[in-house]
Amino acid sequence: MAADAGIRRPRTRRQHLFAKELKSLMYAFGDDPDPLPESVQVLDEIVTDYIVDMCHDAARMASRGGRNKIKVDDFKFALRKDQRKLGRVEELLIMSKVIADARKQFDDKQEVSDVASAGK
The missing domain is CATH 1.10.20.10 (Histone, subunit A)
Known part of the structure; x- marks a missing residue:
C-alpha cells in the first residue's frame, strides 16, 4: 500500500x-x-x-x-491499480446516486399528495 x-x-x-x-x-x-x-x-x-x-x-x-x-x-x-476495488467504488457511487434520486422523487410525490390533500 x-x-x-x-x-x-x-x-x-x-x-x-x-x-x-x-x-x-x-x-x-x-x-x-x-x-x-x-x-x-x-x-x-x-x-x-x-x-x-x-x-x-x-x-x-x-x-x-x-x-x-x-x-x-x-x-x-x-485505488487506481486495483481495478476490482475501483470498479466496486464506482458501482457504489452510482447506486448511491440512484437511491438519492429515488428518494427525491418519492419526497416530491409525497409533498404533492400532501398539498393536494390539504387543499380538499
Missing part, C-alpha cells in the same frame, strides 16, 4: 469496530456461526489497518493537489 507498509505501527488498544459485521461475513464465507474472538480480532485489525492506510493515501493525494480536504476522487486515485 504505502511506501512505509513494511513498518508496523505500535499496537494500540483499539475498539472492535467491525466485530459484528466480520462475524457475519466470516459465517457467510463458511466459518463457524460463532467464530473465535481471536480470529475476529485479527481480521478486525487487518480491516482497520487497510482503511487507515487507504485514508492516508487519499490524504496524501489531496495534499499533492494542494487541498486540505479529501475528495472521493482521491480515494479513486489511490
Whole structure:
C-alpha cells in the first residue's frame, strides 16, 4: 500500500469496530456461526489497518493537489491499480446516486399528495 507498509505501527488498544459485521461475513464465507474472538480480532485489525492506510493515501493525494480536504476522487486515485476495488467504488457511487434520486422523487410525490390533500 504505502511506501512505509513494511513498518508496523505500535499496537494500540483499539475498539472492535467491525466485530459484528466480520462475524457475519466470516459465517457467510463458511466459518463457524460463532467464530473465535481471536480470529475476529485479527481480521478486525487487518480491516482497520487497510482503511487507515487507504485514508492516508487519499490524504496524501489531496495534499499533492494542494487541498486540505479529501475528495472521493482521491480515494479513486489511490485505488487506481486495483481495478476490482475501483470498479466496486464506482458501482457504489452510482447506486448511491440512484437511491438519492429515488428518494427525491418519492419526497416530491409525497409533498404533492400532501398539498393536494390539504387543499380538499
